[in-house]
Amino acid sequence: MTDQATDAVLRIEDLHVEIRKAGHATPILRGVNLTVPVGRVHALVGESGGGKSMVTKAATGLLPTGGVITQGRIVLDGHDVTRYGEAQWRPLRGGSVSMVLQDPLTALNPVRRIGAQIMDVLRLHRGLRGAEAERECIQLLEMVQLREPARVVRAYPHELSGGMRQRVVITMAWACKPRLIICDEPTTALDVTVQKQVLRLIHRLAGDGQGVLLVTHDLGVVAKLCHSLSVIHGGRILEEGAVEQVYAAPRHAYTRALLAATPRFDQPGHELLPVSDALIDQLMAEARDYDRQRAAMA
Numbered sequence: 001m002t003d004q005a006t007d008a009v010l011r012i013e014d015l016h017v018e019i020r021k022a023g024h025a026t027p028i029l030r031g032v033n034l035t036v037p038v039g040r041v042h043a044l045v046g047e048s049g050g051g052k053s054m055v056t057k058a059a060t061g062l063l064p065t066g067g068v069i070t071q072g073r074i075v076l077d078g079h080d081v082t083r084y085g086e087a088q089w090r091p092l093r094g095g096s097v098s099m100v101l102q103d104p105l106t107a108l109n110p111v112r113r114i115g116a117q118i119m120d121v122l123r124l125h126r127g128l129r130g131a132e133a134e135r136e137c138i139q140l141l142e143m144v145q146l147r148e149p150a151r152v153v154r155a156y157p158h159e160l161s162g163g164m165r166q167r168v169v170i171t172m173a174w175a176c177k178p179r180l181i182i183c184d185e186p187t188t189a190l191d192v193t194v195q196k197q198v199l200r201l202i203h204r205l206a207g208d209g210q211g212v213l214l215v216t217h218d219l220g221v222v223a224k225l226c227h228s229l230s231v232i233h234g235g236r237i238l239e240e241g242a243v244e245q246v247y248a249a250p251r252h253a254y255t256r257a258l259l260a261a262t263p264r265f266d267q268p269g270h271e272l273l274p275v276s277d278a279l280i281d282q283l284m285a286e287a288r289d290y291d292r293q294r295a296a297m298a
């Protein structure tokens with residue numbers, strides 16, 4: 001193995017995934033290569049339906065029913081997990097990888113207090129109990145800059161705002177000290193100011209030895225918070241590289257189209273703007289044209 005290979009918390013090579021249903025196989029990922037280096041935030045960008053979530057599901061052993069890896073390799077925290085079954089995956093979740101999803105409510109138990117849920121994670125993954133677990137719980141909530149952590153600990157999920165809940169979910173993902181945190185559109189459900197706070201928090205998490213895979217369709221976010229990115233469309237990686245390199249000289253027409261619609265990170269004062277649905281429709285039309293041209297040339 002090369003140095004580069006050992007310094008990655010996640011390495012996906014030529015990954016092909018299809019979904020088999022009622023005798024039909026639909027290709028979803030068609031040769032995805034992607035690396036998340038240690039201590040870095042790597043972005044996976046592309047519009048809806050491109051395969052972003054499917055990559056995160058493959059990398060956490062959570063492919064949907066009928067989902068099959070037909071080719072390629074996934075190496076997570078040094079484990080070749082390509083053929084892992086559920087029993088082999090279970091000990092890796094939390095320790096090697098944890099996930100932050102778009103909707104924090106799906107990750108929280110509605111009838112248990114926040115403190116109890118965080119302490120469950122601390123007991124299960126780090127063996128902390130009693131006063132020690134409580135102390136660590138408060139410390140983690142302070143770290144994610146939740147005001148009044150003592151109140152949050154006693155609250156039920158519905159008593160917190162969306163932004164607070166997402167911080168709690170990040171706390172729970174972080175509490176296990178995983179090597180890799182995967183955040184799939186973590187701020188889509190939040191308002192713009194809270195989005196920024198949550199994204200800054202995610203950026204801070206990429207400390208020594210940890211990597212973050214941030215899934216987003218917002219290239220403004222990528223410019224501000226990520227080190228490198230991969231652009232996915234139609235289940236293929238179209239382009240990848242360091243953020244400055246890709247933004248300065250995008251090689252792919254699709255990336256150029258995405259960038260043309262994004263506030264420039266080298267022009268201070270630009271705010272993070274969500275990409276509009278109309279723009280996404282336009283980009284999808286351009287991408288389809290591109291696919292047709294490529295198919296015609298092949």
Ligand SMILES: Nc1ncnc2c1ncn2[C@@H]1O[C@H](COP(=O)(O)OP(=O)(O)O)[C@@H](O)[C@H]1O
Binds near residue numbers: 046049052064
């Ligand atoms: N459970 C499923 N069964 C069948 N097809 C699915 C399933 N989940 C996603 N897909 C398909 O896989 C493709 C990629 O989806 P996804 O990874 O969710 O895209 P993204 O996260 O980029 O929006 C889409 O065409 C979607 O329709």
Ligand SMILES: [Mg+2]
Binds near residue numbers: 052053054184
């Ligand atoms: Mg998705």
